[in-house]
Every structure is written in C-alpha cells, then in structure tokens.
Amino acid sequence: MDIVVNLFHGLLTALQPSNFGTMLIGLAVGVVAGALPGISFVNAMAMALPFTYLMTPLSAMVFLGGIYAGGVFGGSISSILINIPGTPASLPSCWDGFPMTRRGEAARALTLAIAASATGGLASALLLSFAAPPFARLALAFDQPEFFAATFLGLVSIIAIAKSTPWISLVSLFCGIVVGSVGVDPLYGLPRLTFGIRSLQNGINFVVVMIGLFALGEVLEMLGQRHHLQGATNKVRMRFPSVRELWALKGAAARGTGIGCMIGMIPGAGATVGAVIAYGVEKQASPRGAEFGTGVEAGLVAPEAAKNATTGAAMIPLLTLGIPGSAATAIMLAALVLHGVTPGPLLFAAQTDMLYTIFASLLLANLCMIGAGVVVARGFASLMRVPPTILGAFIVVLSVVGAFGVRNNIADVYICLSFGVIGYLMKRYDFPSAPLVLGVILGPLAERYFMTSLANYDNNLTIFFTRPISATILGFASLFVLWALIPDIKGKVLRLLSGRTRAR
Amino acid sequence: MTSRRFSKMAVLAAALTLTATTLTQAQEKYPSRPVDIVVTFGPGGGADAMGRKMSLLLEKQLGVPFPVSNVGGASGNAGLTKVLTAAPDGYTVATLIALTVSSWASGLGSAKVEDFAIVAVTQDSPSLLFVPRDSPFKTFKDLLEFSKSNPGKLKVATSGYGTQDDITLKYFSARGYKLTNVPFAKPAERYASTVGMHTDAIYEEPGDVAPFLAAGQLRPLVVFDDERHPAFRSTPASKELGFEISDLPNFRTIAVSAKTPPDKIKKLADAVNAALDTPEWKKFCSATYTCASHRYTPAQAQTYVKAFQDKVKGYLATFR
Numbered sequence: 047m048d049i050v051v052n053l054f055h056g057l058l059t060a061l062q063p064s065n066f067g068t069m070l071i072g073l074a075v076g077v078v079a080g081a082l083p084g085i086s087f088v089n090a091m092a093m094a095l096p097f098t099y100l101m102t103p104l105s106a107m108v109f110l111g112g113i114y115a116g117g118v119f120g121g122s123i124s125s126i127l128i129n130i131p132g133t134p135a136s137l138p139s140c141w142d143g144f145p146m147t148r149r150g151e152a153a154r155a156l157t158l159a160i161a162a163s164a165t166g167g168l169a170s171a172l173l174l175s176f177a178a179p180p181f182a183r184l185a186l187a188f189d190q191p192e193f194f195a196a197t198f199l200g201l202v203s204i205i206a207i208a209k210s211t212p213w214i215s216l217v218s219l220f221c222g223i224v225v226g227s228v229g230v231d232p233l234y235g236l237p238r239l240t241f242g243i244r245s246l247q248n249g250i251n252f253v254v255v256m257i258g259l260f261a262l263g264e265v266l267e268m269l270g271q272r273h274h275l276q277g278a279t280n281k282v283r284m285r286f287p288s289v290r291e292l293w294a295l296k297g298a299a300a301r302g303t304g305i306g307c308m309i310g311m312i313p314g315a316g317a318t319v320g321a322v323i324a325y326g327v328e329k330q331a332s333p334r335g336a337e338f339g340t341g342v343e344a345g346l347v348a349p350e351a352a353k354n355a356t357t358g359a360a361m362i363p364l365l366t367l368g369i370p371g372s373a374a375t376a377i378m379l380a381a382l383v384l385h386g387v388t389p390g391p392l393l394f395a396a397q398t399d400m401l402y403t404i405f406a407s408l409l410l411a412n413l414c415m416i417g418a419g420v421v422v423a424r425g426f427a428s429l430m431r432v433p434p435t436i437l438g439a440f441i442v443v444l445s446v447v448g449a450f451g452v453r454n455n456i457a458d459v460y461i462c463l464s465f466g467v468i469g470y471l472m473k474r475y476d477f478p479s480a481p482l483v484l485g486v487i488l489g490p491l492a493e494r495y496f497m498t499s500l501a502n503y504d505n506n507l508t509i510f511f512t513r514p515i516s517a518t519i520l521g522f523a524s525l526f527v528l529w530a531l532i533p534d535i536k537g538k539v540l541r542l543l544s545g546r547t548r549a550r
Numbered sequence: 551m552t553s554r555r556f557s558k559m560a561v562l563a564a565a566l567t568l569t570a571t572t573l574t575q576a577q578e579k580y581p582s583r584p585v586d587i588v589v590t591f592g593p594g595g596g597a598d599a600m601g602r603k604m605s606l607l608l609e610k611q612l613g614v615p616f617p618v619s620n621v622g623g624a625s626g627n628a629g630l631t632k633v634l635t636a637a638p639d640g641y642t643v644a645t646l647i648a649l650t651v652s653s654w655a656s657g658l659g660s661a662k663v664e665d666f667a668i669v670a671v672t673q674d675s676p677s678l679l680f681v682p683r684d685s686p687f688k689t690f691k692d693l694l695e696f697s698k699s700n701p702g703k704l705k706v707a708t709s710g711y712g713t714q715d716d717i718t719l720k721y722f723s724a725r726g727y728k729l730t731n732v733p734f735a736k737p738a739e740r741y742a743s744t745v746g747m748h749t750d751a752i753y754e755e756p757g758d759v760a761p762f763l764a765a766g767q768l769r770p771l772v773v774f775d776d777e778r779h780p781a782f783r784s785t786p787a788s789k790e791l792g793f794e795i796s797d798l799p800n801f802r803t804i805a806v807s808a809k810t811p812p813d814k815i816k817k818l819a820d821a822v823n824a825a826l827d828t829p830e831w832k833k834f835c836s837a838t839y840t841c842a843s844h845r846y847t848p849a850q851a852q853t854y855v856k857a858f859q860d861k862v863k864g865y866l867a868t869f870r
Contacts (some may be wrong), residue, residue, distance in 0.1 A: 096615070099606060186746035190739075217669065230628045232735045234711055247631045248621060357720055368761045369738045376738070383599055384606070386837070390761035456630065494735060502732040502749060 053175055056402030059317030062411055068105045069407045072112025074412055077422045080115070080120020083261040083441055084448025086133040086253060087117020088360030101256060103385035104400050108407045109376050115411040118317055118354050119163040124153045125537045126346075128439070130261045134253065134487060135317035135356075137260075137480060138207070138325040138349035151425060154287050158343055159350045159405035161292055166351035167412035173307055174365075175405040179224045179394065181359075182366035185311045190502060194495035195519035196312050200319040200488050202523045203326030205337070206530035209466060215481045222485020225250050232494045233368050233501075252486040253505045255448045258462040260481045261445040263469020266436040270470070285315040295347045298328055302348035306355025311362055316372040317353040318487055324352030330529050365401065365533070366388050452533075520535050551579050580640055584615040588644040590629030591620070591737065595716035596758040597645045600673055600802050603834050607825035612817075627708045630661050638807035640814035646805035648798070649713045652857055654692035655779065655862035663859050664803040667815050667853035668820040673840035674801040677714070677756040678785065680705070680768040682747050690791065693751065694727045701728035705739045707749040708733055714798040715753040717862060719775060720869050721795050729829065740803070755800045756781065757838030774798065777799035781839055795860055802840075803851060819848045 059065060072094075079090035091113050098106035121136030141158060146155035173181065204219055205212045228239040229249025240246040285479035302324040309320035328348035329335045338345040361378070363369045368390040370376035384391055393401060429437065449462035472479045504507040511517050567595065589601035598620060605616040621629035629644055636642040646666060654662055681737070687693040689829050697704050708715035710733045732749050734740035741759060744752040745767050752759070752768070756779070762768040770785040775796045789796050804822055806815060823845055825831055833844045835841035846854060 096617075189743060189746065189748035193739075201659070230631075233733055245631075245635050248628055357586065363742075367742065369742045380598065380602055382705075385603060386833075388761040388764070388765075390765050392761070426623075428690050457635075498732065498734060502743070504702075 049176055050401040051400060053406055055324070055399065056404075056406035057410075059399070059403040060407035065105065065108055065403065065407060066100070066410070067114040069108045069411055070414060070418075072109040073116040073411050073418050074422075075253050076113035076116025076118075077120035077123075077415070077418050080117035080132045080136075081133055081422055082125040082444055082448075083124050083128075083130040083425055084257050084444040084446075085451070086448070087113055087120065088133075088373045088377070089448065089451050090117055091374055095381060097375055097382060098381045103387045104403055105439030106381045106385065107378065107400075107404045111380055111404060111408050112411050114374050115167055115354070115408065116415060118223075118357055119160070119350075119415055119419055121424065122159045122163070122350060123156065123419070123426050126159060127152060127423075127426055128264070128437075128502075130264050131256065133317075134256055134483070135276050135321050135353040137256070137318070137483065138190065139346060140260075140323045141207070141325070141339050142342050145339070146343075146346065149341055151341070155346060156419070156423045157287055157348055160423070161287075161418055162295075162299050162347040162350035162414050163301065163354040163419070164416050165299050166306050166353070166355035167357055167415065168409060169303045169305050170310060170355040171405065171408040172358075174358040174361055174547055175402070179429050181311060185363045185369075186367065188312055188515065189513075190198055190495050190499040191513050191516040192500055192519065193312060194492060195510060195516040195523070196319065197488050197492040197495060199523045199526070200322055200484070201525070202527050203323050205327040206526045207322070212531060212534060215478055218478050218481040219485040222255075222482035222487075223489035224232055224485075225255065226252065226486040226489035227454055227493065232490070233497050245455075248455065248457070249490075250461055250486065251452050251458060252483065254450045254458045254462045255465050255486045256483050257445045258465025259469035259472070259483060261441055261448075262466025263473055263479070265441050265445075266466060266470035266475050268434050269438050291343075295343055295375070297318060298332065298344035298347040299351045300353030301328060301331060303355045304350035305348075307359045308360025308494065309352070311354030316360065316374075317356040317485075320356045321349035321353040322484060325349045326526060330526070349515075354412070361408075363514050365393060365404075372439070406409065434489075434505060445511045557765045558752075561787065562726075569673060580817055581612055581614045583641065584617055585612075585640070586636075586642045587616050588629045588632050588642060589618055589620045590626035590645050590647070595754065596673075596737070596840070597647050597802060599838065600833075600840075601645050604804065604822065604825065604832065607828060607831060608821055611821040611824055612688045623652035623698065625713060627653065627661060630666075633805070633807055634661065634665055636807070638809035640806060640810050640818065641657045643804055643806050643818065644711045645802060647802045648858060649709050649715070651859050652714045652717060652798075653710065653712045654863040655712075655859050655866060663852075663856050665808055667804060667810055667848060668846075668855050669788070669804040669815060669818045669848055671842055671844070671846045671851050671854060672822065672826060673803055673838075674799050674842050675757060675833060676773050676796070676799050677718070677753055678770045678773045678779070678782070679751050679753055680744065680759060680763075680770050681751045681768050682744055683769060684747065685750065685769070687750075690786065693771060693796065694722070697722075697727045697729055702730050704751065705730045705749040706751040707733045707744050709737070709740065709753075710735070714800070714862065715866050717798065718753060718795055720866065721793075724869055725793075751843045754842070757763050758841045760838060777841075798858075798865075801842075801854075801858070803855065815848055820851070 058249040075090055079085045080087045091110055094113060098109060118135060121131055121133030122139040124130050125136040125139040126147055127222045129140050129144040131137045131140055143155050143159065204293050206216055228246055228369050230237050230247050305327060306320040309323060325345065325348060328344055329338045332344045334342050360372050360375050364375040364379060368388065370379045445462065446459055449458045453459055469479055499509060510520060587601050587605050589598050591597040601618050605618050608616045621632050626647060626649060633642050633644040681687050706719055706729050708731050716731055719731050722729055734743065740752065741762060743749045745762055759768055770782050772788055773779045773785055774788045775784060776787060776789045778785065
C-alpha cells in the first residue's frame, strides 16, 4: 500500500512541468539518436552526461531515463525501415521487421514495434517500482558461472535463430568470437592477435563492427545494386493494426517481456542479449516458427518487448545495490555519484521521494514513447523518399561519426570502413553477418565470465553444471540446440535411410 | 587609379599579416581545444569518479572541455596504449593508477614508467580487507587462522593478477596463509561478488566501497598501513599485527605521454594542483577517503611513481 502512495506522490512530482518537460526532451533525444544508424543511445547518454552536471540529481536521472527508454526503442525504426539496426539491441528487429516493410507494411510493423516496446518498458518499470528490493536479492544470487551460462544461452540461441544452415551460422559466430578476442587479454593483460599493431591492442569494439557490417555494408549493397529503398515503401498503405490484431500477439509480447525482465537484471547481459534470446525462444514457441525471417509479426513483437523490458530491470541492481549492469546504467551511476548521491540500499530509506519520482517518470516515458515513436517514425519514413545516393552519403557520414564517437579513436573508423567492405561481400555471397556481430559482442563476455568462474571455484569445470541456476540456464541452452538441430538431423537420417532402401 | 589599387593592396596585406599573427598566437595557446581524459577503467569505479570530477574542475581552470572516455581492461594497460599512440601534444591525458604501475612491475603489459610524464598525484589511500556482513570471520586473525588450516579455500576478490592486491595476497601466502586470488575486470562485478557472498573477502580502498560500508553490507577487518585509518578507528592496522605490508598505498595520478612538451605539462600540473585545492574537490576526496597527503611537482610525482614500481619489483623478487 505504501508503494502505491509513494508512487502516486512520485507521479505528481514527475508531472510537474519542469520534470515532465525534461523527460520529454530526453525521450525525443533518445528516439532520434537511437534511430540514427551509427549513433547509439549509449553515445547519446554519454554526450548528455555533461549537461546533467547543471541539473538537480532528480532531473538528471529523469533526463537520462528518458534517453534510455527512448533510445532502446528508437533503434528499431531504422531496423524496420532500412534494415540497418540503429543500436545493437535492435538487430533482431531487422529479421522480421524489414521483410514487413518490403511487403509494404512499414506502418504496421512500426506500430507493432512501438506497442510491444511500450508494453515491455511499462511492465519492467512496474517491476522496478513494486519489486525492486526482492529482485535485487535475486540479482545478487547470480555469480560468474550464472553470468557465463546466460551469455552462453545468448551464443547458442544464434544457432536456433539462424536463417541459413546452423553450420554456416556457427562458422560466422566463431569468426566473430575471434574478432572479439583481438586486443589485450582481460585477466593477464597480454596482447593477442594484434600482429604487433599498437592500436589493435585497444581491441575491436562491437559497435564499430556492427556499424561497418550493417550500415556501411547496406549502403554499398544499395548503391551497388541500385535498388531503391523507396521501391519498398512507395506502396505503403498506412494501415495500422487493429486492437484485435494487437491482442492476438499478447503471447509473444508476454514471453518477450518476461525474458527481458530476467535478462535485464543480470549485470552485464543487457538489451542485446535479451532481444536475441527472446527472438530465439519465440521462434521455438510460435506455431509459425518455421516462417520466421519472412516478416512474421510475433518475430518482431517478442524482441521488441524484450529489449525495452530490460530498461527498468537493469535499473534494479543499479538503484538497490549500486551495481550498474550495462553501459547505460553505468552512465546513470556516474551522474548520481557526481551529484553526491550514492545508490544502494540506503537510497530507499533516505531518498524515497526522489526514487519514486524516477520510477513514475520512467512509467510516463514508456507511455509517451508511443507518441514520440510515431512522430519520429513518420519523419524517418519521409527520409526514405530521399534518393538512395543522398541517403547513402548521409548514412556513411553518420557511420564514420558514430564509429569515432564510440571511443574517440580514429583507428576505430578504419576498422569500421574495413568491416563495411567485409559486410558488403558477406551480403553478396549470402554469408550471414548477424552471428558474427553477436560473436564479437558475446564472445569476450563469455570468456571473462568463464575465466573468473574458474578462478573462483578452484578451476573446477563442473561448477557450471552443479550450481542450480547456472545448470538450469545451460539446460535451456542445450534444449535450444537440440530443438534447432532436430529438423536438420532428422532430414539427414531420413535421406540416409531412403538412400539405403533405394540402394537395395 | 594605380595609387588606389596600391592602397587597397596595402590594406589587404596588412589584414593578412594581422590574421596570420592571430593564427600563430592561437596555435601557441594551450589548451585551445578540448582535452581528452582517458579513464583507464570502466565506468563506476574509483578511477572513473576521479577522472570525471577532474574533468569538471579542469574545465573551470583552463576554459576548455575535458571529455572523458572510458577505455578499460588489462589492469589499465588498454587505455594507456591509447595515450601512447595519440600525438604527444598535451590533448590526451590519462588516469594512471597504482594498480597499473604494479602490473608493469609484474611483467604485464608493454608500457613502463619512462613512457609517461606524471602530471600530478591526485589521490592516495591505504587499502583494506573487507568481508561481507554475514561472514563468519570477526577479526583478521580469525581469517588468517582459517586460511592456515584450509590453504587456498578463502577467495579474495581483487582487481587482477600482478596488482598490489595480488602482491598482498602473495605476501600472506609466503607466510603460510594461502588465499586465492579471484580477479574481476569490472569493479561493479567485484563488489557484487563479495556483497553477494560468492567470494569471502575483497581487497579494496575504502572510498570505492563507501555505499556498502554505509549500508553495513561490508565490514573492514584490517587496514594495510602503519597506523589505523582515522575513519575506521576500531580496525587494526597490519603493522600492529606484525605484518610489514604497509607500503603499497593505492594512488591515482594524471599522466601524459613522456614526449609531451614540458611547458604544456607544467600548465596542466598547475591546473590539476589548483583543482586539488578547491572546496569542491576537498568535499569529494574526503567523502571517498582519498585526499592526497602531499602536493607533488611533476618531477616529484615521477619519482614517487618510479619508487612505487621499484618497491613492487622488490616484493616480487622476495616471493620467487
């Protein structure tokens, strides 16, 4: 009951013009930054950090929260409209969102994505408001083996979601893991795979790889084939889905939201892992799983709900324990610390008003996102009437700026350009690029968690199977692999059998 | 006609000379554009807090922005590579902290003290050993006795191999108290592991775990220093328990490439030292228990860091 009263007070404070306005500005900045290929919401939050120095701690958090919620959604606008993920977490939204655009259902795809994102975001903001302390204890029960298991689940779900044969996806995934391990080893500090090039010691950042493969690769492909993006969108019938259609997708949205909330709480995993796992699970759970990748609504709704469901959940360990689980929440922590506010259990006792205002404004942000999303999506849809050469030049500029902005490093721009060429070749020869990017993202994480787990548990490899949570997650992972491979193996066995009978 | 053209030309020439002079003057003024602060650890840790606070205060001192970028990994060596590969023009500065220096002494990374010019020592603090609230160990002696009869059973969360954390654990191992080092690259994960009781203890300076101390989630057992810490009067110092491991304080500095022109280093050093005297900084450093005990000129700071590296090397030699 206390919580409801607190939340109501928070809502009143959050609706004050200054707070509400700050949140709306943050939301708009987030959606636009997220939608621009190359500029991720993490960039936007990092750039906004200096502005928060001038604000009160409350407005700073409301502002950053707005950018966070808006940015996580915004990435999907460019995924759906031009097949270029605006942020890494929007990668799965390309797989069924863009085919819908190709069919001339861009408006429908965008509306579904906005509705799903808002649902996921609202659910996790409610979870944060009502259940933060108990869930924080759950987050503490996770140790390195569990982090490893969750990351591993993300890795194997790539096999399950693959459009091409699992084996080719595995090759692509391993290439990504190799790219991700370039740089300085996280435990011993020794350079590897750097070939004596000093700037490679900084490692290859996954955002840089993603911008190169998808944004630059797509532009090269677009210009090379002279295929017009507008060709796809000319026949946009602005048909919005009916309430009944939305309701029919409640299962997919609920599964995505649940997965997103769980993954969001785990420090280190974040929106990308949540969206990828949600897509994989949905592909197995949906009756239309086999058609995924051709523009199935459930395949768009589930990852959309999941990635926004990670936002509120990721703030649980941040606010209750002072432990930031992702780059975005780490920036929020920096903003709080600079204002002399130390998040942790004491925050709940000492600054209840501020906390519940943050919760309330996160709820509001997810509601207002529907409006902001529609406005920005309209703007972007008209961008697609721009001739491809001009749009291409625009995307190249953004990509270079984005690659540089990740770490203010010029070497990253060269790496990004190289991956642009690689991305184009991969598209040409139909070699899947998504597993490679996920390998670059998840490979180093998995390695770090694996090594620290071993250090903490006497180099005992069985630890991953004897700890209950870790074992459960790994169990899911093996189910995933089996499920994905069964049709393949079954086909082979059948062919083998029929071959034998014929030979007789 | 001719004279008019001539006078026009003269005016033009004069204008050009003027512009040229202002241009050269602008080039000589340092800093005249934003200076990058490379924080050599991920967001949320002590080096990050220092870098971001310095960024604010240096902007006030020098009038240009000091944007922060986090380049974490490999005990800070990944970020330093960036400073060494950037042009030595004073527009890339880094946080260089004790942990990274001790990693060089242990033979990790490829950098050395001589590659850097230390601008100023901004913070120093002794480290402590903390246990979670519900830990069975009430005193440091309890913990040591347990480790004697259960060698290697106790896990201590640290910031990496070859750091002063590692050296301190090796120091006790060499005396029959074998503790296992569990390295965490991300500070947040390190704190979570001990607060969540996945590791038995954590080696850390008090400022970094201040929220957990305030909430009572971590308890200090011992401070690795000659004397007790003013903020933790009831926690014994290692020296009074008979252990000589008090000369490995955690310190943080601001450093640039050694090839940076000396006048730029001096300008930076003056600004950093002036920032250390502001009330804003004093409030920050006392809240994090890290106020530097001395002010150092760049030359003294360089000697201080070099001496620390030699000390670490000395310790490591005795363990072999």
